[in-house]
Amino acid sequence: MKKIIIGEHIVKSFGEGDEQRNVLDGVSVEINEGEFVSVMGPSGSGKSTLMFSLSGTDSVNGGKVIFDDKDLSAAVENELSDIRRNKMGFVYQQPIMLKNLNILDNIILPSVRDNRKNVAKISKKASALMKKLGIAELEKRDITQVSGGQLQRAGICRALMNSPKIIFGDEPTGALNSKSAQEVMDIFSEINAEGTAVMLVTHDAKIAARTERVMFMLDGKIVSELKLPKFDGTDIEGRMEAVTVKMREIGI
Numbered sequence: 001m002k003k004i005i006i007g008e009h010i011v012k013s014f015g016e017g018d019e020q021r022n023v024l025d026g027v028s029v030e031i032n033e034g035e036f037v038s039v040m041g042p043s044g045s046g047k048s049t050l051m052f053s054l055s056g057t058d059s060v061n062g063g064k065v066i067f068d069d070k071d072l073s074a075a076v077e078n079e080l081s082d083i084r085r086n087k088m089g090f091v092y093q094q095p096i097m098l099k100n101l102n103i104l105d106n107i108i109l110p111s112v113r114d115n116r117k118n119v120a121k122i123s124k125k126a127s128a129l130m131k132k133l134g135i136a137e138l139e140k141r142d143i144t145q146v147s148g149g150q151l152q153r154a155g156i157c158r159a160l161m162n163s164p165k166i167i168f169g170d171e172p173t174g175a176l177n178s179k180s181a182q183e184v185m186d187i188f189s190e191i192n193a194e195g196t197a198v199m200l201v202t203h204d205a206k207i208a209a210r211t212e213r214v215m216f217m218l219d220g221k222i223v224s225e226l227k228l229p230k231f232d233g234t235d236i237e238g239r240m241e242a243v244t245v246k247m248r249e250i251g252i
């Protein structure tokens with residue numbers, strides 16, 4: 001299986017001099033193409049920093065990150081932003097969208113900015129994605145006229161516009177009620193089934209239980225992993241139990 005990401009002995013520190021602290025303390029991690037993984041761990045253990053380092057959003061202080069055969073640690077900012085734009089998708093707890101644009105225009109904005117000539121084609125793709133994610137009727141709505149779950153679906157549409165190889169989700173269901181959260185997870189499962197790798201950071205065992213590999217972080221290190229079969233819609237209780245047993249074992 002080809003690796004989409006190889007992180008080797010990643011060190012990331014913040015602060016200067018005596019204040020300097022390793023937030024990632026020699027983390028090695030590999031993610032396969034098309035894999036669905038999650039990262040759990042206490043607040044401050046370094047989960048988001050790991051995601052930012054693996055996506056080249058943050059530079060690292062030691063070790064290296066290979067993304068799709070390219071050494072990100074040796075790439076210049078232009079190359080990094082090209083890779084992030086064309087091969088990665090990002091979903092956050094709440095999508096950052098502009099109030100003066102409707103949902104469709106928010107979704108197409110990053111793509112149109114890169115390619116002003118192809119607005120019609122880009123809009124068509126966005127409409128198709130909105131339909132697929134069940135929000136086709138919301139194209140012309142303001143961002144204040146939709147629910148949190150619908151807004152998050154729009155955020156996922158935006159992240160999918162360039163057909164990325166991987167979607168990074170930092171607490172993508174953190175602001176949603178449990179029904180909307182599970183619906184958003186259904187979307188991630190569908191995207192993943194079509195071959196896109198997905199990496200989620202989450203505090204929620206029920207979310208992690210839907211992925212096929214859960215990495216557990218503690219104090220800047222991955223201290224354990226749990227492998228699960230690909231989720232087929234069944235036995236969520238058993239999978240959650242496996243995640244919580246592991247959390248208890250590690251003491252998180």
Ligand SMILES: Nc1ncnc2c1ncn2[C@@H]1O[C@H](COP(=O)(O)OP(=O)(O)OP(=O)(O)O)[C@@H](O)[C@H]1O
Pocket residue numbers: 014015023041042043044045046047048049050
């Ligand atoms: N830009 C920064 N400057 C200084 N310290 C930072 C910076 N970003 C993160 N940190 C620190 O690094 C540590 C890890 O942060 P990170 O956000 O990766 O943790 P996390 O596990 O994702 O936490 P949470 O679950 O609360 O989101 C924290 O102590 C945080 O304060």
